[in-house]
Amino acid sequence: MEIIEKIKTNQSLDNLTEIQKICLDKLQSSPLPNPKSEQWRLSNKSKFSNFLNYSFNEKDPKFNTPFPNTSQNTIRLVIGDDCQINLIEKNYSIKQLSEDKLVKYLKEQISCFDQNENWSDLLNLSLNRKKNTLGLKINGSEIPPIEIFSHASSNSLNTKTLVIFLEKNCDIDLLQVNLGKYNSSLSQSTFICLEENSSLNHGVVSYGESKSNLLNSLNVIQQNNSEYNLGSLHFKFNFARFEIRIKQSEGNAKTNIKGMQITKKDEQISTYTKIDFHGPNGFLDQINKSLADDKSHAIFEGSIIVPKIAQKTDASQLSRNLLLSNLAQIDTKPQLEIIADDVKCKHGATISQLNEEELFYMRTRGITLREASKLQLSSYFQEIISFIPVSKDRWDLLDKLLNEN
């Protein structure tokens, strides 16, 4: 109950929003995730305690972006930074969601929450104040790419919530960047609804500094004929969890996911995905890559749920992993739960080390072992990085991974 007390003492009960009260109430029955459950059993307990240890007060709400200056062609928003937007252009509009709609939508979501599976969202919504919630309603065409930042400040646990409605026939590129600071925890919950015939190219790039922690939860609902493409990259966190829940609510939707997590030192980064097909003719192509070095630990658990209603589903989930040290650890578990009988589903996992013969071949051409390893890693990273939208021109992620990480 410690966490509940901490939330209550941090904020006067009178000041709690309706959403906060609902979530706090839910948390009363299970204040912490079940450490024996599938979703949490591999999470490092002391690192998770460290995540919760920080004060809920935001110490340094100002944020100096270390990233390229915003381009004229890109819309950049920073959650919590007096973030307001109300753009009505000839072909498109990006508007703030009204308070009523935001609360209504979140209440609907919470009503479907599984106490354990959605624990990260419950924590996020029970802590979050209005100013750290951004709700957007987007429609139209020829919309410029959007970048949305969430950041933590040192010595505190910060919560940010993002809700996006993509209206019918809308098509956008969105890059979400989550930044950890030294000694900080960031709880990011994102809720996205793709209406009919809409398409979202979504990039999620999360990286921290020494001793930063992250709970990153992403909930996506896809309606008929929508297409959701997710390219994600998580690195440089002491402890990070990326939870992806995608529901194709009526089937006939397309999902492509290419994600990667990179762990070094004694870091632990995990990705949990649950893809739910609730109608026929759904499509999924997912690849998740982990790279673990030093004494670090990378985890992937993916599940694909295909009930009877989801006939003609075509789903593929592949986990590819590189283990760079004898002391590093990788756990991977792609899973299928299929009830429908007319589907095409496959899954697989590989764990390997850098290919010795490839390295020797390059070295016999005068390329040093270090450079040869870099070339191999760059080809390993490239598949994922090239799938992250908005980043290609201005964000040199590959260089960041190869030279700074």
Place this chain on the structure above:
Amino acid sequence: MQSKMKESGPILEVENLSASTENLPILKGVSLTVYPGEIHAIMGRNGCGKSTLSKIIAGHPSYNITNGDIKFLGENINSLEPEERAQSGIFLGFQYPIEIPGVSNLEFLRVSTNARRKFLNKEELDTFDFEELVKEKLEIVKMDHAFLSRSVNQGFSGGEKKRNEILQMALLEPKIAILDETDSGLDIDALRIVASGIKKISNAQTGIILITHYQRLLDEIKPNYVHVMSDGQIIKTGESDLALELEKKGYEWTDNFIKET
């Protein structure tokens, strides 16, 4: 001719070389000396140690030298890393060139060429200058420019892979090239292109070791010496007519030499 070759010192000296992998002896006292301008052919049954010899000269980390020395231009290179050997001028053409998905052939060739140029105190080439150089070298192996934009060896046919090896040899301008079964998997036309490429690249200052099973490559490139290997040893050395005799009599004929030794 041969006395002229031997006026300068040897490029490569393999002296009584024994080597093993995972405690399994593979080479059992191989000696071989290559002077500038010489072409040596090494023949022998599968598993006799030919490819292992080539990998050990190139510095493969899976093999341990248990006895003997490898000298390159008079210097002992037993403890040099593969990249140091390559930069100083040792080239190994692979029997099965490795595919490296995601690494562009052009970039790979440029990085390799610059590593060698740096060793030779030559100016490193930027992408533009390198394109000019590679265009000229592509002619030697009759390769299309389109191969450069693909990943290293990925999706290449057997013949294209071997031509890519010779292209690398042309760019790196080695002092000694060890070509491990470069002729395997080639049709007659491809064999001629590869052989003609090797001849164009080699000169009086370079040495070549051809590892092969067949006379047909040696019809195109006439060796000065032919060595027959068996069970990790060179059991007979002769001139080019030794290869013809082997072709006629088969490897069973060489079993007699083993009995003699």
